[in-house]
Amino acid sequence: MKKMLLSLTALLLLLVLSGCNMVVFEPQGPVARSITELINWSLIWMLLVVVVVFGLFGYIVWKYREKPENMDYEPPEEHGSTLLEIIWTGIPILIVIALTIPTVKTLYALEETPKGYEEKEPITIHVTSADWKWIFSYPEQGIETVNYVNIPEDTPVLFKMTSASTMQSFWVPALGGQKYTMPKMETELYLVADNPGSYEGQNTNFNGRGYADMKFEVLAQTQDDFDQWIDDVKDTAPKLTEDEYEGLLKPTHLGRLTYSNTHLEWVNHADPNSKAYTNPELYRGHGYQGKTFEEDDNYKNENANVIEGHGEGNGHEESEENHGGDHHGH
Amino acid sequence: MGIKWDEFFITGDPLILGSQIAILLTMIGAVAAITYLKKWKYLWTEWLTTVDHKKIGIMYIISAVLMFFRGGMDGLLMKAQTSQPEMEFLNSQHYNEIFTTHGVIMILFMAMPFLIGLMNVVIPLQIGARDVAFPQLNALSFWLFFSGAMLFNISFVIGGSPDAGWTSYFPLAGKEFSPGIGNNYYAVALQIAGIGTLMSGINFIVTILKMRTKGMTLMKMPMFSWTTFVTSILIVAAFPIFTVALALMTFDRLYGTHFFTVSGGGMDMLWANLFWLWGHPEVYIVALPAFGIFSEVIATFSRKSLFGYKSMVFSILGIALLSMVVWVHHFYTMGSGPAVNSFFSITTMAIAIPTGVKMFNWLFTMRKGRIKFTSAMLWALAFVPCFVIGGVTGVMLAMGAADYQYHNTLFLVAHFHYVLIPGVVFAVFAGLYYWWPKMFGFMLNEKIGKWHFWLFVIGFNVTFMPMFFLGLNGAVRRAYTYSAESGFEPLFLLSAIGSIILAAGFAVFCYNIYWSIRYADRNISSDPWDARTLEWSTASPVQFYNFAKLPEVKSLDPFWHMKKKNEGLTLHDSEIEEIHMPSNSWLPIYMGVIFGIAGFFLVFEWHIAAAVAAIGIFAGLIIRSFDYNEGFHVTKDEIHRIENAWRKTEGEVHDHVS
Numbered sequence: 001m002k003k004m005l006l007s008l009t010a011l012l013l014l015l016v017l018s019g020c021n022m023v024v025f026e027p028q029g030p031v032a033r034s035i036t037e038l039i040n041w042s043l044i045w046m047l048l049v050v051v052v053v054f055g056l057f058g059y060i061v062w063k064y065r066e067k068p069e070n071m072d073y074e075p076p077e078e079h080g081s082t083l084l085e086i087i088w089t090g091i092p093i094l095i096v097i098a099l100t101i102p103t104v105k106t107l108y109a110l111e112e113t114p115k116g117y118e119e120k121e122p123i124t125i126h127v128t129s130a131d132w133k134w135i136f137s138y139p140e141q142g143i144e145t146v147n148y149v150n151i152p153e154d155t156p157v158l159f160k161m162t163s164a165s166t167m168q169s170f171w172v173p174a175l176g177g178q179k180y181t182m183p184k185m186e187t188e189l190y191l192v193a194d195n196p197g198s199y200e201g202q203n204t205n206f207n208g209r210g211y212a213d214m215k216f217e218v219l220a221q222t223q224d225d226f227d228q229w230i231d232d233v234k235d236t237a238p239k240l241t242e243d244e245y246e247g248l249l250k251p252t253h254l255g256r257l258t259y260s261n262t263h264l265e266w267v268n269h270a271d272p273n274s275k276a277y278t279n280p281e282l283y284r285g286h287g288y289q290g291k292t293f294e295e296d297d298n299y300k301n302e303n304a305n306v307i308e309g310h311g312e313g314n315g316h317e318e319s320e321e322n323h324g325g326d327h328h329g330h
Numbered sequence: 331m332g333i334k335w336d337e338f339f340i341t342g343d344p345l346i347l348g349s350q351i352a353i354l355l356t357m358i359g360a361v362a363a364i365t366y367l368k369k370w371k372y373l374w375t376e377w378l379t380t381v382d383h384k385k386i387g388i389m390y391i392i393s394a395v396l397m398f399f400r401g402g403m404d405g406l407l408m409k410a411q412t413s414q415p416e417m418e419f420l421n422s423q424h425y426n427e428i429f430t431t432h433g434v435i436m437i438l439f440m441a442m443p444f445l446i447g448l449m450n451v452v453i454p455l456q457i458g459a460r461d462v463a464f465p466q467l468n469a470l471s472f473w474l475f476f477s478g479a480m481l482f483n484i485s486f487v488i489g490g491s492p493d494a495g496w497t498s499y500f501p502l503a504g505k506e507f508s509p510g511i512g513n514n515y516y517a518v519a520l521q522i523a524g525i526g527t528l529m530s531g532i533n534f535i536v537t538i539l540k541m542r543t544k545g546m547t548l549m550k551m552p553m554f555s556w557t558t559f560v561t562s563i564l565i566v567a568a569f570p571i572f573t574v575a576l577a578l579m580t581f582d583r584l585y586g587t588h589f590f591t592v593s594g595g596g597m598d599m600l601w602a603n604l605f606w607l608w609g610h611p612e613v614y615i616v617a618l619p620a621f622g623i624f625s626e627v628i629a630t631f632s633r634k635s636l637f638g639y640k641s642m643v644f645s646i647l648g649i650a651l652l653s654m655v656v657w658v659h660h661f662y663t664m665g666s667g668p669a670v671n672s673f674f675s676i677t678t679m680a681i682a683i684p685t686g687v688k689m690f691n692w693l694f695t696m697r698k699g700r701i702k703f704t705s706a707m708l709w710a711l712a713f714v715p716c717f718v719i720g721g722v723t724g725v726m727l728a729m730g731a732a733d734y735q736y737h738n739t740l741f742l743v744a745h746f747h748y749v750l751i752p753g754v755v756f757a758v759f760a761g762l763y764y765w766w767p768k769m770f771g772f773m774l775n776e777k778i779g780k781w782h783f784w785l786f787v788i789g790f791n792v793t794f795m796p797m798f799f800l801g802l803n804g805a806v807r808r809a810y811t812y813s814a815e816s817g818f819e820p821l822f823l824l825s826a827i828g829s830i831i832l833a834a835g836f837a838v839f840c841y842n843i844y845w846s847i848r849y850a851d852r853n854i855s856s857d858p859w860d861a862r863t864l865e866w867s868t869a870s871p872v873q874f875y876n877f878a879k880l881p882e883v884k885s886l887d888p889f890w891h892m893k894k895k896n897e898g899l900t901l902h903d904s905e906i907e908e909i910h911m912p913s914n915s916w917l918p919i920y921m922g923v924i925f926g927i928a929g930f931f932l933v934f935e936w937h938i939a940a941a942v943a944a945i946g947i948f949a950g951l952i953i954r955s956f957d958y959n960e961g962f963h964v965t966k967d968e969i970h971r972i973e974n975a976w977r978k979t980e981g982e983v984h985d986h987v988s
Contacts, residue, residue, distance in 0.1 A: 022799060022803040022804075023803050023804045024735050024803070024804070025802065032735075034731075035732055035734060038729065038731055038732050039726070039732050039735065042726050043726075046722035046723075046725060049722055050718060050719070050722060053693075053714070053715075053718050054715055056693055057715060060694075060696050060697050061696065061701060064632070064696055064698060064699050064700065064701050065701045066700050066701055070700060073700055074633070074700075075634045075698055075699045075700055076634075076698055077634075077635065078635070078637060079635065079637070079639065080637055080638035080640065080641065080691075081637075081638075081694075084638075084690070084694065085638050085641050085687065085690075085691075088686060088690040089641075089683060089687055092683045092686040096679045096680060096682060096683065096725075099679060099729060100679060103672070103675050103731055104668070104675070106732075107668040107671050107731045108668040108672075110668075111667070165501070165507065165592070166501055166502045167499060167500075167501065167502070167598055169738055171806075173804045177663070177731070177734020177735050177737075178735070178737055179663050179664075179665055180661070180663050180664050180665060183501065184592070185599075185665075187664075187665035188665070200804070202804075202806065203806075204738035204739065204806045205499075206426075206502070206738075206807070206808040207502055208493075208502060208507060208508075209422045209423055211422075211426075211808065211809060212422065212809035212810050212811050278501075278506040278507070278593055280505055280506050280507070280509040281509075283506075283507050283508065284509050284510070285423070286493070286512070287340060287489055287490020287491075287510040287511060288338060288490055288511045288934065289334070289509055289510055290509055290514065290583070290935050291584075291586075291935055292505050292506075293586035295591075295594055296594075298506075298592075298593045
């Protein structure tokens with residue numbers, strides 16, 4: 001039985017390894033590479049565990065199986081062995097330590113500018129996920145894109161991420177691991193692309209009907225091409241207005257869009273006191289409909305602009321500009 | 331109330347229309363058959379109102395098999411939809427509902443009742459008791475579970491199924507993004523079933539602490555009793571968290587509070603934390619009893635006592651303790667910071683240590699044994715390599731930094747199916763083949779059992795092994811389709827083919843039950859496996875009072891030693907005394923029905939109707955508090971007659987000495 005299982009597993013392995021190349025094992029930047037190294041390290045140990053246990057299992061099951069010849073064999077009374085039990089408690093502890101050290105190191109490293117890129121000035125891109133699209137704002141360059149993001153190669157990019165609606169997860173497997181985007185909260189993620197190229201990014205956290213198609217392209221360019229692109233966008237792309245922006249946030253699939261300003265001018269969804277744009281009416285559809293509730297800080301409140309920041313370290317220019325708006329009690 | 335009848339039944343989908351017709355026909359058929367066979371009275375007195383732990387256990391198991399079918403159909407539909415890129419078999423909404431109900435049903439309405447069913451049947455017998463501590467509460471537990479399960483199951487034909495995943499993450503599951511009532515079913519049905527489970531937990535803790543027979547100290551308990559005991563503690567520790575989380579969810583969805591919403595200062599991550607504070611222990615609530623079953627089966631069919639009993643007990647306690655402090659590993663990607671993620675990486679990886687101890691103890695139980703490849707044992711054997719794959723991938727996922735690349739991908743899905751299917755489904759199959767003769771007095775067919783085994787195990791591996799590689803190549807979970815350019819097609823197709831083999835295995839299992847009921851030999855001994863624990867020392871099927879004389883325990887594997895030393899097997903007339911047993915009660919099923927009705931109204935947000943129905947719940951509580959029924963006594967003559975009937979048969983180790 002175990003033989004069949006083993007050969008089946010081996011067959012599957014062969015089929016898979018020869019068939020396709022897996023994105024997680026082909027990192028295209030230092031962040032993804034550090035994770036792949038960690039994964040490879042864990043694979044060695046795990047393979048060792050599998051080989052030992054499968055081997056022991058196969059040996060014991062084969063050797064001590066019931067046969068016509070051994071029907072009168074009566075197994076001995078045996079209650080355990082302290083030495084053996086210490087061994088198979090101790091060795092796993094050592095393996096866990098061997099895995100813990102690089103895990104913790106990598107966890108801390110991932111929160112900082114990738115090693116070797118410290119002296120390079122990172123560029124900051126705000127990511128806002130909405131149902132079911134990705135909005136990228138370049139505050140330094142003053143432009144905004146939807147469903148695609150261009151970055152310069154060999155430059156650390158700091159993504160400051162939030163969500164305008166449900167919780168989503170921002171993942172570009174070729175460049176690095178993923179992180180959640182959550183409304184009224186901000187998460188940060190560093191990514192670097194080694195070379196110019198196009199990489200697929202997507203949402204991995206289920207968020208309703210349009211989830212499967214919530215993808216975007218990361219295009220890494222040379223610095224020159226990137227600068228050129230910024231200039232082109234500034235010259236040719238239209239300005240985004242707040243009305244139009246509210247239209248963008250509706251639950252839809254959009255193609256690529258480009259604007260020569262950013263929505264951060266009027267709202268940053270990472271601000272815990274920012275206005276919510278939720279509108280349950282847009283999600284009606286399947287099944288028996290329940291009661292929905294009026295909220296004083298969602299889409300219905302036309303005049304409620306960004307409310308005064310409460311000094312969460314999130315006070316940005318745009319909330320300064322909007323101080324004239326209605327102040328809302330909580 | 332303004333009932334919107336046009337939205338009441340789900341219409342427009344041929345699959346659902348087919349199910350509606352099938353449900354209707356099955357119900358009519360069942361009622362007609364029972365009436366024709368004049369079985370209503372039998373059904374009512376012998377089953378629906380029973381407080382006998384064995385019958386309650388069997389009802390749990392029947393429900394679990396039905397739910398396995400339902401959850402399995404959901405799984406097959408998903409596999410069919412993803413077998414080809416850009417398939418148009420199911421639309422996105424339908425797929426979302428199906429993976430949600432698949433998850434909820436498999437965990438809460440298949441795995442849980444299957445295990446609780448086996449616990450019900452076996453635990454009082456293993457510890458030498460005549461029933462659980464609170465027999466009527468036990469029946470109530472079952473009927474609340476059943477009520478919750480049925481309420482949840484009708485959602486796809488009436489009102490719409492929940493569609494936010496079995497984790498039901500907010501804010502998606504809130505009214506802001508899911509204004510349909512589907513997720514109300516989640517909040518209410520799981521609440522009702524959860525109350526039942528919590529009661530089961532309390533019941534088994536008290537049963538195991540207070541009702542062990544003479545001489546059975548805690549450290550002489552069989553391993554399945556130990557794991558049940560620890561699981562019950564986990565249930566009592568973890569389920570209240572879920573109860574509270576579901577109550578908050580209900581408030582958010584029904585009354586517009588802001589616990590988890592985007593608007594009004596809600597905190598969606600609070601749900602994720604509360605959910606997994608229950609959800610992770612829940613995984614161990616289903617895995618630990620399964621470990622207990624494997625321990626019994628491996629010891630019996632190796633003809634050896636369990637290797638390292640003490641370290642097994644400490645491992646279970648260690649796993650239970652650790653299971654309460656690892657919940658954050660379900661969302662390392664939330665950005666809690668490296669310190670938090672490091673802590674939870676370490677606690678999670680630490681679970682591998684006691685689990686490894688158990689694994690080696692099982693292997694060394696078999697060493698120097700004489701391994702008999704019965705169907706039950708085959709499940710226990712297949713568990714070892716399959717679960718090791720689930721375990722090592724679990725360690726890989728536990729490494730916070732690496733998890734950033736696995737999270738929410740099919741790698742994760744493959745991992746937890748590799749843990750839950752070998753760890754729970756293989757275990758309940760092993761347990762079912764093993765204890766079936768004890769429950770019914772005949773065995774499941776071994777030959778058909780082996781077909782069941784091979785199809786299921788091969789199908790399982792072919793279905794889920796490809797998912798590891800799909801995940802590493804960037805395929806995410808819960809996506810209803812994928813593009814042709816992704817290159818995922820061959821492995822998805824392989825996985826779909828596997829699921830057909832898996833389903834064939836399940837079909838053979840059902841056929842085995844049918845075949846064995848029709849044709850299996852009824853003339854078997856009460857101890858067909860030459861087993862080791864007390865449940866085998868009494869009749870098969872077990873007489874309603876379990877033991878004519880409560881056994882006395884002197885060591886581990888008590889029945890084995892009783893057989894070896896030939897003591898305590900016989901029964902003298904002088905030892906027979908009257909036995910006090912609890913009476914049947916209509917209250918538990920009444921409470922189940924009333925809870926179901928009130929829950930149904932609450933799901934549809936018909937508050938007044940729900941409040942009126944809730945009066946029925948309070949009426950039930952009041953009636954119960956004035957219930958002075960003290961049970962009944964079984965006369966010596968009756969015991970004498972029942973004991974003679976089975977002890978006098980040929981080949982029986984328990985010769986009746988008069």
